[in-house]
Amino acid sequence: MKLYTVKLLTITCEILAQKNIIEILNKHEINAYTTYEVDGNGARGIRGQGFKNEKNVKVEVILREEKLQDIVEEISRTMFANFAIIVYVSDVSVVRTEKF
Amino acid sequence: MKLYTVKLLTITCEILAQKNIIEILNKHEINAYTTYEVDGNGARGIRGQGFKNEKNVKVEVILREEKLQDIVEEISRTMFANFAIIVYVSDVSVVRTEKF
Amino acid sequence: MKLYTVKLLTITCEILAQKNIIEILNKHEINAYTTYEVDGNGARGIRGQGFKNEKNVKVEVILREEKLQDIVEEISRTMFANFAIIVYVSDVSVVRTEKF
Amino acid sequence: MEILQLIQSNLLTPIILFFLFGIIAARIKSDLKIPEAISEFLPIYLLAAIGLHGGIEMRNTGFENMLIPMLVAIGLSLLMTLNHYQILRRLGKFNIFDSYALASTYGAVGAVTFSVGLSFLKNQGVTSEGYLAAILAVLEPVAFILAIFLTNMAVSKQIRQKKKSFTKGDASDLDMGIQETKTKLSQVLHESVTGKAIVILLGSIVIGYIIGESGFDSIKIVFDEMFTGAIVIFMIEMGIIAGQRLGDVKKVGIFLIAFAVIMPTFNGIVGVLVATVMGLSLGGSVMFGLLLASASFIAAPAVLRHAIPQANPSLYITSALGITFPYNIIVLLPIMFAVSTLVHGDGSIDLFNYITKDWI
């Protein structure tokens, strides 16, 4: 069973920014992702204690390297200044490259 | 503190398929894993809005390379056709190889 | 957009050990992390069925390689004996190294 | 007409209005949502309340006379499941998996529908036999087990035939197929019987039977007086989920849409009439009919996804929740009530006339 290397892009950000992230993904024709709520601590303080609005969310996207650059660039440009957010990328192997 | 490389297998699938995954893991004598509920979007549409039955779950398993192939193969064969599911593998380093 | 490699340290442990982990991180001057509750199975049995106290938590920390060794060492030394816990490390790429 | 009036007055109860409201909220893409923990808890609560109520009733009225209705219900449920299968497979041209999955979804019962039915009767000032809660519990797994058994039989027959054409009919293969079917069935049986719905329902019936009215007093406010309010909250969520499904309704096709309306109507009216013949009360006959009319949309996916994974879940969830459930609680319930009133209203001779007239 051969495995192919693709990229896993992870965005951890405040939950109210999830919509912005999904919009950016959609703009780059990516409609497949996984999300879940998390707590966190970072430059913008502890998040996840009070209202649900003040939690974080993780958005995970498996994609091909081609699209990665543009998406990371757009997220950096439009969101780093105003939101609690981190973005990181790792290598993962998958069976069905056609899915991603 | 020396770190040893092992594999992290991640399965994101519909929650009603979790039992099948765990059964496959057990069949390959793997009883250690971590699970958590997530939302998602993919080929089978948005998941995680209505009943809990319609959420996704992530199953993460750290294991040695030896077992990886067989498990990925069995999951691919028995589950890819009928379930909302993705599978990916990454490299991680651990301290206590004897645990995995 | 250049990406820089840093380390992602993941600790999956019983929820009542979260405080100990955060204390160790703080001691090494790390105040940024992401946490979320998970279920699990391992050497110390199934976790996540009964009281919330009996769940697991994942703590994820992106950090520079320099600090990694000491933290992993301290966690191993002080916590492996008494708690349900696993620790693993992976490589991730980030845009803003100055953040980590 | 009286039925129309009944439908209209039913339409204007909080339960139905909040359900419709939920549908609208979903259609306009509102982010309204009942948190998962609450909407997971409410069915448990509703079933506990139904069970306690049923158990207390059974203590008051005895349960000797429940055996025949229960057996008849089981028999009808099995017959109807088979009937659904034939209709879906032959007329609807669904594949075998979808046919069995849909057949059992409509052969099974819906606990939420049952709750709404009880509230409907309460609103009409009519009571029903307590043992119907027990029939609800027993009926839950019946249709699934039949469908899964038949599906597995069919699959192993297919495998057998395929094998025959290659090699010459290997007996051990056949045995294996049957063995696997047995394992799967006993697993499904175990899962069904230990499924949370049945467990809480049966447990509460027994507890209700033990404690009786007097023991119930201290928890009456929670398990009786709050019942309708709790359903209302749950119906918001049901409406939202049904509303999200509405878009998929066109995908299930006109045949299934028709099936999802006609089949429950037929099953439900048969149920009302049979129950009347068996001597159930006006309200009891309505609930008996509702049991047979209802389709399962919470238990079904949990059981079928595992047991018949080849079946397309969006077919059975969408039709059961998006079409049949609203139809049942808004239109069919008043119709069955009218029918039951009709056949109960007159003397026993007339009753018999009505039945024979309608029955065949």
Place this chain on the structure above:
Amino acid sequence: MEILQLIQSNLLTPIILFFLFGIIAARIKSDLKIPEAISEFLPIYLLAAIGLHGGIEMRNTGFENMLIPMLVAIGLSLLMTLNHYQILRRLGKFNIFDSYALASTYGAVGAVTFSVGLSFLKNQGVTSEGYLAAILAVLEPVAFILAIFLTNMAVSKQIRQKKKSFTKGDASDLDMGIQETKTKLSQVLHESVTGKAIVILLGSIVIGYIIGESGFDSIKIVFDEMFTGAIVIFMIEMGIIAGQRLGDVKKVGIFLIAFAVIMPTFNGIVGVLVATVMGLSLGGSVMFGLLLASASFIAAPAVLRHAIPQANPSLYITSALGITFPYNIIVLLPIMFAVSTLVHGDGSIDLFNYITKDWI
């Protein structure tokens, strides 16, 4: 003085005491917390209860006379938002984004504050006009939409001016800016109107209107009798969150602290007086004043974070929840009640005197 007595007796109600308790629990760093699912569910429940109650009232009393108060409320809300902006931008020296965000936070309304107000009146044995719930729903998005419209106008003006200095004023750019503003506005408008608070509130009003007293009976225990108990539980969580914010209060600066106390007082008393002039009852005038006095701290972040991401959320959340909310429910509510009693107590001539005296 009577106001002090009112404040004191208000202070000693379970709602306020549990709110203060929550603050203390947060200050001593207790791990006490109402689980997320519960504290997400409670506002939905409270709004449903408020809506049902309002709808039933409107059925009893008609809603023809609600048009003028509603239009006046919208007008006042817009005026006040503009007024806040001027004060914050000129006197407070906040940047344009923070100014608009804060202006609309204080121009918008707070559903939790409204709930507490209803309980306060109940406690005082005073009723209020049912249609105020409808005004609450309509008022929700008004201030946001204005602020977002103005922010976007201001931003595209800035961009335009920048562009002008470089190239020579490109009309298509200008169009694009306006186009984008329109998109964003229509999006915010859609989101506001389909936001869960408005949806559940309006839905419940309509349902309450349809079912009336008699239809409400079966769910009265859940949606009426449990109301105050439910607020109490919610207030524990509100207290905890406010308590966690208290540490940030000093960061918002003395100007904003003063603003967060003086502005609601002014808006609230204006509201009471205007309502009295329009003929609202004693209780209705208090609630009208409270609508204008209240700041939004649940809806505001959800709308503003998306629409004016440049604004610092900790400014508007901290001041609305950490200062204004406690001040409103503990101090201002009794004050407005006293004012309303005063202006309602005497004959209409005296009333007029009071108003003109206070008004200008």
Place this chain on the structure above:
Amino acid sequence: MEILQLIQSNLLTPIILFFLFGIIAARIKSDLKIPEAISEFLPIYLLAAIGLHGGIEMRNTGFENMLIPMLVAIGLSLLMTLNHYQILRRLGKFNIFDSYALASTYGAVGAVTFSVGLSFLKNQGVTSEGYLAAILAVLEPVAFILAIFLTNMAVSKQIRQKKKSFTKGDASDLDMGIQETKTKLSQVLHESVTGKAIVILLGSIVIGYIIGESGFDSIKIVFDEMFTGAIVIFMIEMGIIAGQRLGDVKKVGIFLIAFAVIMPTFNGIVGVLVATVMGLSLGGSVMFGLLLASASFIAAPAVLRHAIPQANPSLYITSALGITFPYNIIVLLPIMFAVSTLVHGDGSIDLFNYITKDWI
């Protein structure tokens, strides 16, 4: 016998039946589960209700006479913790960590047990002193603090001795050990006192005291009338968790099983008698006994896992939740009630006789 009758009638209350039902559901591996958010919320609710009730009672009856019972309770709790330790370490041969952890688990109190006790008394139509809720709050951390103090002392002594054999007794090391112990203790003390159980309990007592009967009226339905229903729901979950633990019971060993039954019986009856001597009412003496008999299974793991991580949590959780809790609420509670009735029933002279007869 009367005690058997009491046990039997207790067994047939909804609380106990739903607990047993939960155990059965877990044993047959049902997937029934009360959602986490609900089962996290219920203890908070129960403690708030207990606290409010206690506070209101204290307002009615004064709390001057609560000092002696409270001090006696603290003293007994400390004595019992030490006694448990000796028994576990010497007779049970447990290691020092497990011994202290278990000793304090049984020296501490269980809020859920207390709730069940209150319901039991309500069912018997008997009241108890309101200040017992305050004793519950104060007693919570006492046994933990003692056990953690002694564990740390023992550990630093061990370290010291080890060090001595290597180097020659380094004073600074000793100091460090004591220093660390102090830090840990003050941390545990802070955590205990700010722990959610104590905070909500004390807070509600104070609020109950302030608002009194009249202020309580508006929230009575939620915090009083729904109390037993809420316990019933919680007991389902407690039963499920206890049932999951039952399999581990054999692992804890016969000694600990015996300890988990005999120790509470002894402590509980001592409690009833001492309370009677101190002049508490029939019901108050039962509750006092129950405080001493109960073991902690929610607070204990949270405190001990952090403070004595070397101890095996499955020992103390399994024995406290899997054995002692069911035993206490099913068997011991009626026994203590019978004992209390006995010693309260007769005149004071007989009472004294009973006590001296039983006491020594």
